Amino acid sequence: MSSRLTGLDPNTTEKLQVNSYAPGEHFHLHHDAYYTGMPTELTDVEEGGRTVFPALGLSVKPRKGSALLWFNLRSDGRPDLRTLHGGCPVIRGFKWIANKWFNIKSQMFRRPCRLQYDEDDD
Numbered sequence: 097m098s099s100r101l102t103g104l105d106p107n108t109t110e111k112l113q114v115n116s117y118a119p120g121e122h123f124h125l126h127h128d129a130y131y132t133g134m135p136t137e138l139t140d141v142e143e144g145g146r147t148v149f150p151a152l153g154l155s156v157k158p159r160k161g162s163a164l165l166w167f168n169l170r171s172d173g174r175p176d177l178r179t180l181h182g183g184c185p186v187i188r189g190f191k192w193i194a195n196k197w198f199n200i201k202s203q204m205f206r207r208p209c210r211l212q213y214d215e216d217d218d
């Protein structure tokens with residue numbers, strides 16, 4: 097299912113990773129080394145638990161059944177530093193997410209390294 101949504105090669109993915117956060121729990125700001133992750137929200141959270149991207153000015157409220165997809169690495173394999181993100185503390189309720197990680201290996205045919213240099217990539 098996730099390879100249909102992402103258009104990526106499903107052969108170099110990690111096993112589905114399920115994480116839960118109780119009230120007060122959070123995930124510090126970080127960059128992920130996988131090519132892309134697709135956290136899928138398994139629950140609605142009463143309050144808090146947003147996923148935030150401070151460099152992009154984005155904050156996303158967890159909603160049951162929704163998935164977030166972004167590319168941590170550029171097509172040349174270097175990290176895209178704009179993807180710094182974290183999970184804000186849950187205030188009320190519980191947050192459960194399932195993460196599907198795609199490695200960059202074998203994605204060169206689906207998302208080839210571009211010949212054109214794009215300044216937006218830096």
Ligand SMILES: O=C(O)CCC(=O)C(=O)O
Nearest residue numbers: 123128146147182183195
């Ligand atoms: O819980 C979140 O909103 C973010 C989770 C995350 O970034 C991760 O699992 O790598």
Ligand SMILES: [Fe+2]
Nearest residue numbers: 126127128181
């Ligand atoms: Fe992450």
